[in-house]
């Protein structure tokens with residue numbers, strides 16, 4: 714596995730990431746290959762605009778049905794909101810991965 718050095722987010726999450734309110738993301742099998750303790754460049758999905766660097770803390774498998782309010786809290790969302798968003802992005806996918814990260818401050 715070659716670890717990824719870049720990650721994209723929908724730009725509507727940029728403010729929450731930069732303010733430290735959103736400290737994890739939930740991705741599918743194709744997007745899970747991040748190496749803990751390494752930094753990645755972060756871009757908006759829509760315009761591919763660079764907006765920060767993150768340090769990857771850890772990557773943990775999670776089944777959709779096992780998502781909790783604690784995951785949602787770290788997304789700055791309710792659990793219902795988080796589940797709705799994930800079902801929109803990854804319809805029908807049960808095996809997901811939680812990627813925990815921290816903002817790199819220059």
Ligand SMILES: CC(=O)Nc1ccn([C@@H]2O[C@H](CO)[C@@H](O)[C@H]2O)c(=O)n1
Nearest residue numbers: 721722723726738739740758788798
């Ligand atoms: C742009 C792209 O390539 N993919 C994704 C996939 C997910 N997410 C966000 O991560 C959390 C859990 O999935 C939620 O906050 C999602 O909206 C995102 O911003 N961009």
